[in-house]
Every structure is written in structure tokens, then in C-alpha cells.
Amino acid sequence: MPDKRQLDLELSPGINSLAELAKAEHECTRCPLYKDATQAVPGEGRKSAHVMLVGEQPGDKEDLTGKPFVGPAGRVLDRALADAGIPRSEVFVTNAVKHFKHEMRGKRRLHKRPNAYEIERCKIWLETERALVKPVAIVALGATAARSLLGRAVTIAKVRGQTLRLADGTAAFVTIHPSWLLRMEDEADKEREYKNFVADLRPAAKVLSSSHKSRNAA
Numbered sequence: 001m002p003d004k005r006q007l008d009l010e011l012s013p014g015i016n017s018l019a020e021l022a023k024a025e026h027e028c029t030r031c032p033l034y035k036d037a038t039q040a041v042p043g044e045g046r047k048s049a050h051v052m053l054v055g056e057q058p059g060d061k062e063d064l065t066g067k068p069f070v071g072p073a074g075r076v077l078d079r080a081l082a083d084a085g086i087p088r089s090e091v092f093v094t095n096a097v098k099h100f101k102h103e104m105r106g107k108r109r110l111h112k113r114p115n116a117y118e119i120e121r122c123k124i125w126l127e128t129e130r131a132l133v134k135p136v137a138i139v140a141l142g143a144t145a146a147r148s149l150l151g152r153a154v155t156i157a158k159v160r161g162q163t164l165r166l167a168d169g170t171a172a173f174v175t176i177h178p179s180w181l182l183r184m185e186d187e188a189d190k191e192r193e194y195k196n197f198v199a200d201l202r203p204a205a206k207v208l209s210s211s212h213k214s215r216n217a218a
């Protein structure tokens with residue numbers, strides 16, 4: 001694993017803290033998604049976390065509260081993190097796209113997947129988060145996060161279970177987005193896929209555990 005100090009990501013001009021980054025995200029008009037969203041949803045978590053989790057985009061609840069992973073998918077994620085031995089307070093949680101993309105169906109706001117242009121336009125903020133937090137390992141939750149981090153489309157089934165390397169050497173693990181489990185109807189399938197999801201998170205638990213050991217030994 002690369003040491004945190006060896007990572008060399010560029011900060012966006014004028015942004016030197018997560019608070020400044022959140023302000024820039026709130027003011028962002030780099031793609032049209034800000035127009036129909038309530039607010040941008042910045043990443044949240046431990047400032048110098050060794051592990052970062054990246055989802056797709058905020059959902060309805062996240063859009064209203066301004067916090068990442070607080071809706072139904074967030075509850076699945078919390079349970080899976082606990083089962084994998086990862087305290088949520090120890091990681092940094094964010095999304096590849098910071099505004100909620102949706103369409104109206106009656107009074108309901110239904111999630112719409114961000115397109116390649118929106119992912120690319122928002123990448124600057126994810127890279128700035130990485131430059132500020134400097135995680136040793138990143139977990140991409142779903143295809144959108146993987147595309148943003150790796151710079152190419154990947155098939156999750158082909159890359160899950162592998163340790164990938166981002167251009168700067170950061171370890172990356174790709175798994176499903178927890179909202180996928182919520183859409184599964186068959187309970188047996190859901191339980192099996194939940195266990196696979198927890199298994200995909202275990203390498204990140206190992207990173208956290210080894211970083212704790214090196215901290216304690218220092």
C-alpha cells in the first residue's frame with residue numbers, strides 16, 4: 001500500500017480544506033444538475049481517513065439533508081460496513097456526482113443515472129476530495145464511481161474482488177452500489193448478494209486495521 005505522504009494529487013486552485021471544497025460544490029454550475037437539485041452533497045467523514053467510499057450520486061433523502069448515504073441505501077451500507085468490521089466514523093464517504101439527478105413521476109423524484117458528461121464534469125470535486133483526504137484505498141460503490149475513478153467504463157462482475165491501482169498508486173476495490181440490493185425482489189438472492197457485498201468490503205477493513213497498527217507503532 002502506498003504511504004499517504006507519497007500521494008501527489010493536485011488541489012483545485014483556491015481550495016485548501018474540505019469546508020472550502022463544500023462551498024465550491026454548493027456554488028458549482030459545471031453541469032446542469034445543480035438546476036433541479038436542492039443542494040450539493042459534499043463528502044463527509046474522517047478528515048484524514050485511510051479509506052474512502054465513493055457512491056454514485058445523492059438520492060432523494062441526501063438531496064434534502066445535504067448529507068451522503070443517509071437514505072435507504074445508506075442504511076444497507078451502514079449494516080454492511082458494520083458486518084465487514086469497518087466503523088463508518090473511520091472512513092470518508094462521498095459520491096462521484098454531487099447533485100441529485102432525477103425525474104418526476106407524479107410527486108415522486110426518481111433517481112436517474114448520471115451520464116458520462118456529468119461524471120466527467122464533477123470529477124474535479126472527487127479528485128479534490130482525494131487530494132485533501134489522501135486515502136490509501138478507495139472503494140468504488142457501483143459503475144458510476146468506478147468510471148469516475150478509473151476513467152473508463154468497467155463491468156463490475158469482471159473487476160470485483162481485485163485490487164486495482166489508480167494512476168497515482170491508490171488501491172481501488174470495485175463492488176456494487178448498495179441500492180442494487182434494495183431493488184432485488186428475491187430474498188435468497190438478496191441475502192447472497194449482501195454477503196458478497198460485505199466480502200468486497202473486507203479488503204478495505206484490512207487497510208484500516210493495518211493503518212491502525214502502524215499508527216499505534218509510531
Ligand code: SF4
Nearest residue numbers: 028030031034099122
Ligand atoms: S453535479 Fe457536480 S459538476 Fe454538476 S453542477 Fe453539481 S457539483 Fe457541479
